[in-house]
Amino acid sequence: MKSQLMASAATTPSSPTISVNAPTISQQQQQQQQQQQQQQQQDNNQQEDHEREHHDSLLPAPAVAFSHALRSLNDLDGGVGGIGFTGQHNPIAYNSPYSQSIPSTAPGSPRIPPIRQNSGCVTPRIRPHATTLNIPGMTRSRVSPDGRIPERDVAAKLVIIMVGLPARGKSYITKKIQRYLSWQQHNTKIFNVGNRRRIAAGVTHKGDQPAPTSADDHDGHDPHDAPKRAATILLKGKDAPKITLEEDEPTTLDLNEHQDGSVPKDPIDQSAKFFDPKNETAAKLREQVAIDTLDELLNYLLHQGGSVGILDATNSNVHRRKLIVEHIQQREPKLGILFIESICHDQNLLEANMRLKLAGPDYKDKDPHKSLADFRERVKAYESAYEPLGKWEEDNDLQYIQMIDVGRKVIHHRLRGFLTAGIASYLTTFNLAPRQIWITRHGQSQDNQLHKLGGDSGLTERGHYYAQALYNFITFKRKEWLIEQKNKIASSTFPPAPGDHTPPYPELYQELDDKNFCVWTSMLKRSIESAEYFDADDDYDVKQWEMLNELNAGTFEGLTYEEIAQRYPEEYQKRSKDKLHYIYPGVGGEGYLQVISRLRDMVREIERITDHVLIIGHRSVCRVLMAYFMDLTRESIADLDVPLGMLYAIEPKPYGIEFHAYKYDEVEGWFQELPNYRPQRTTDRNN
Template structure:
């Protein structure tokens, strides 16, 4: 056997190894039965000659010979897409994993957004709950958060479509408001069902006629009147109204599915009561018929706190169904409406669990959360976000640091200290915030003293359920980055025990990589291609070099910061940097992705945000350096920054 290995052909040996020679060198001579005395030396000589022959054939020439060779090198062939050797196309679904804009990248999703192909990663959120349980409040915050995270999302409100079909005025800001010359097909269908005839088309805006009304609370053939959508309309025994509600709900759902399947949407939120198992199963069946792989998440809002219920009802009485009506009669009608829904209400629970449906049950707007079978990155992120909700009245202040030495020189990034003007800004900021903190407490106490339920006509007091708590005990947090210019701006707050100052690395300025401490003129001159590349797409651009970031990376690292801001019940002042302030303002003001990178946030501007059940109250103040104080800018609107800004 050893002899056969030694005499194996050159083609069977590796051309780049000397292993056969090593093995042959240590092999003992074969035992020769009855051999001649000189047989062994002769065998050894023959073996040595054979080894030299093999070595001559198998030795690789030196590297210098290979480099100097005139033979053409083999071209590098790119890898070809394989199909596992099969002649049939792939039928196994693609893997569905998380997609985070700016943090993940793939062939089908170079920007990290959910690709149109990845239907299983998309999500239909179906709201569940009785009226005045905060469903619309939750949907608006969810949509704002998901959009800020760069996931294309939209709310589809069944109530708005119902009001429109019934001829009730819908806010101009509603996404369901029709174009002046036509109605979209779902609204047209609902209008036909409600009025018995299609709405007029192709009318000029100044000649629009009010839609025909039909009071669904009367029998067929009775006199027509305003479709006032009173409690009788929501009575389960009102078959005609029930059919109309079902039609509007399914049409709204179809529009949502079109958005996800045909128009690039990632998350669609169906905002309606969906209060029965039958209705929820209809929704699931409709979705599964259109696209079996779409994710479905039920989010139920339950309110057991009477203060919270009263606040929600107060908000409802100022809504479109009761606008300009007597508040006492409106309250009674609304309670009757809730009772009508409650008579047939079936909470989320055992049925959904038995049918393996994922759901989140939210009690008292975040006090307690129950969840079942959550699947996917979006559902998990939504659950974490909902845990952060609270309705405590508070103020959120956002500003940039005072002027730094690098600001004077027009340099990017760096970690330079404040100038003398920057220190003056920090002192004025401390005095102004301290004054506003006192004014806020007095204002809230005044609102508490004047609040009534039901509200008096014209009473727009925000319906805070936590307003009866001790406002004097509310803490005031001051958060800065780890950079000198931000920390030094807060030094007067840090010297006052009434403020809690903390430095956060996630609040640091966007890292400019190899362009740190350079001016824009220097970048444009030395790296014109990078300069123009960034100008074309600032949102997706990432600075080259070690540690270089882009706006999407800043959004990602501020995700936990936003959740913490939503969670705390205390006031907070954030002393940040231009990119950080832009990203935070984009979240609270629900700016589009196109606006995030161009919002003008100059030095010396101070922004105040008060979360409200209906959105936010926003105020802007400008620093007057001569007076050392801040002046409010009424009717302030975010402006686009000057060309070439960071």
């Protein structure tokens, strides 16, 4: 049987049959597999197109079988080191696909814009925004592109409430604060309760000319006429500035009206009896006037773009201050509140303040002796119910500053904001010493001749002549001023008689002979050379300040305005439209707001020193300093006309400043005073 099977197998042609049929079956299977793969690929493509069309979400990465992935790795590199397939670590080849970034074939995810409202949280933001410092020209944000306090940041705004007995210098302090903050480009305004009280009582009428209470509010008058309107109220026989309300203030209050709506013909008595705490009718009037004035202040802060409002009144007891705080918190609880109290223990200082009061609106054109007696009775009436800042404010965690004898001693409590801290620092610089502040530009420089911006060229021959004339004139005026002050003291009387020219603080004039004279220049050649004659005289103290340097023109340094207009017409137009906020392009480029910021410490130093000072600066620096001392509007700063050859003299006074202007006469080599001179806008828009 076995042999038969072997013979059959040897003679049966089975192998050739299999070799013919096998390739046919294999080809059919491959074709079927290819068709299935093509169909699957088409289905996948259709599915992907459908998903891209109807879905806007990121697709997951395509799935890959783990075994297939391992097999691919072994095929490419002969195994993966560290996994155990070959037992050896094989570094990836330079041309390996793992050394290259393989672009994804998945569709791109849609761009989702950021959500600012609540950072992606479900619950909307309920905490207040941060109230960090805002400095125009030095800070910028989405809500405050110009650096001012934005309307949204109510907590950064400030209500300043003055506290103090009459003749303690409250109005002097408020005007200084308003001028300083406005110069720093913070919208600031004073709201004087006494002005409203006089109108409510029928003493002052709305038709009288008002005194401006903010740098941007001059009621139609020339904004550069601040010195003239700050009339010499100290001198008897001259008109004091007339005071009234703003255009939107009522001329009368319903408290003064009869039941039928008529107004009494006779005004309410404004003598010391009106301020007696026992006078209930007068107390009710004063309280209503205070709240009405406060409402006007709050409207300014909350609806009219104001940043700081100053309530100028006595606010002499806790009851009144509590009423004010509660009213503010009812209107807007997030508003900042700062009390500033002025206290005077120095009898000489009190006498000087009374001298100023006797020339004020309550006693104008009245007998000085009777006025003095009445005013002292008024002060006694307030003193009987006066309560200084202290326990109540501290128990309620309120910010306050106490100034004693006009800055001789300063007490702070809980100062938390940038504005309050800056105000406190500024108040410590106050002094009432008589002195002169002189401001001028350097002599003509070589770049001035070529009309070039910036640079560091020296003086021309004409510039050196100016430097010598400046030294001679200042030396002469220094001696003349000393003689005048001594003559005024020799003829002083109290109470002041008509025509009395007594200085407001006679005790401060006792050291006139020991007063130094400082000369400050920038670090640029043209300014330094303009002080060369002062530097050679040991009686002058000369110092160079980098912060007094001219505004840096950046890329445009050394060019003329005509060249800028030709090469950079867009930049030229931008500057022409808004010189105050414009910043020169390029490294170190500045604008006027940057100059204001770097001169902040300079202004505080000028306020602090008791000596005379001459500042030999540049156009932008002189403009900014003049704007501060003369309380000019922000629109006037960048266009103020300060040509070469002009010399300005400023004497700080309790009621404002005394201002004089002199023009250089090249022929005479001397300076001539320009009577009734008022700063004005330049006619050349390039400068």
